[in-house]
Amino acid sequence: MVPVSAHDTDEQPGHTTDVARDPEVRPDEKPASRAPDAERRSGPLMMRRGKVPPTTTDQRLLDRGQPTDWLHADPWRVMRIQSEFVEGFGALAELGPAVSVFGSARTRAADPAYAMGVEVGRLLAEAGYAVITGGGPGAMEAANKGALLGGGTSVGLGIELPFETGLNEYVDLGVNFRYFFARKTMFLKYSHGFIVLPGGFGTLDELFEAVTLAQTRKVTQFPVVLMGTGYWQGLMGWLRDTALAGGMIGEDDLDRLQLTDDPGEAVAAVQAHEMSDAAAEAAGATGVERPE
Numbered sequence: 001m002v003p004v005s006a007h008d009t010d011e012q013p014g015h016t017t018d019v020a021r022d023p024e025v026r027p028d029e030k031p032a033s034r035a036p037d038a039e040r041r042s043g044p045l046m047m048r049r050g051k052v053p054p055t056t057t058d059q060r061l062l063d064r065g066q067p068t069d070w071l072h073a074d075p076w077r078v079m080r081i082q083s084e085f086v087e088g089f090g091a092l093a094e095l096g097p098a099v100s101v102f103g104s105a106r107t108r109a110a111d112p113a114y115a116m117g118v119e120v121g122r123l124l125a126e127a128g129y130a131v132i133t134g135g136g137p138g139a140m141e142a143a144n145k146g147a148l149l150g151g152g153t154s155v156g157l158g159i160e161l162p163f164e165t166g167l168n169e170y171v172d173l174g175v176n177f178r179y180f181f182a183r184k185t186m187f188l189k190y191s192h193g194f195i196v197l198p199g200g201f202g203t204l205d206e207l208f209e210a211v212t213l214a215q216t217r218k219v220t221q222f223p224v225v226l227m228g229t230g231y232w233q234g235l236m237g238w239l240r241d242t243a244l245a246g247g248m249i250g251e252d253d254l255d256r257l258q259l260t261d262d263p264g265e266a267v268a269a270v271q272a273h274e275m276s277d278a279a280a281e282a283a284g285a286t287g288v289e290r291p292e
């Protein structure tokens with residue numbers, strides 16, 4: 001018998017037992033039997049006589065009419081969050097080399113940024129990268145479409161939103177998330193680089209999360225390419241003239257961001273980074289690790 005102390009159980013206030021009992025059994029349940037030969041095993045526990053619970057674990061599991069307030073409490077959310085990581089890791093672990101493409105959900109098909117997204121998705125696929133996007137409309141759809149045209153793997157990591165948009169039609173492998181933070185871990189864990197098309201808050205959030213993790217050396221240095229010089233130059237100017245000049249970031253932080261309008265150049269930047277990483281690894285000088 002494995003001894004269980006009172007604080008290992010879910011002891012309820014008002015029930016003082018200094019003797020072990022099955023933590024799944026409510027303290028107010030009457031024992032099944034006081035017969036001297038009655039015995040019940042439950043995991044590592046062995047219970048006899050007055051300690052034999054009136055129900056089995058399966059009976060309690062299958063019992064109908066139980067309270068459901070736990071459904072709306074944090075411990076249950078923790079389980080759901082865990083399951084998002086399990087599903088995400090399970091779906092993406094064998095994806096192979098991948099690049100995330102971020103960009104606005106609002107980019108229209110007639111926008112030059114859309115064509116840029118299609119082209120960069122296509123070139124990434126042709127270079128052997130799976131393309132990961134947020135799975136939504138606009139620039140995400142463009143990159144997924146390009147991945148499909150290039151014969152590559154087109155991945156969409158969707159997010160549950162108050163207004164349903166669903167995964168775009170060019171996603172071949174989709175995972176839907178409830179929680180933004182679980183989804184963001186997937187982008188970071190499975191991407192060898194980030195290509196950022198013009199976008200709003202969501203895109204900026206994803207961009208700055210990537211550069212913050214690289215800046216704080218929480219992840220391997222990965223390439224971050226901003227596509228659309230006209231769109232990003234204002235931000236780059238502010239980062240240089242205000243954030244850098246004010247000492248809020250370093251020169252090397254700014255150097256992490258590459259700027260181009262050319263999809264071929266964006267893909268080449270990712271490949272060049274991979275080659276320099278491989279060379280550093282061969283020389284045993286990687287230093288920093290991917291997130292665990």
Ligand SMILES: CC(C)=CCNc1ncnc2c1ncn2[C@@H]1O[C@H](COP(=O)(O)O)[C@@H](O)[C@H]1O
Binds near residue numbers: 157
């Ligand atoms: C029409 C509309 C707003 C649909 C929203 N549907 C979405 N579906 C999937 N990912 C999204 C969506 N909205 C924002 N995101 C995430 O945030 C980024 C775009 O945000 P934004 O549009 O730049 O700020 C994308 O890279 C994506 O990862």
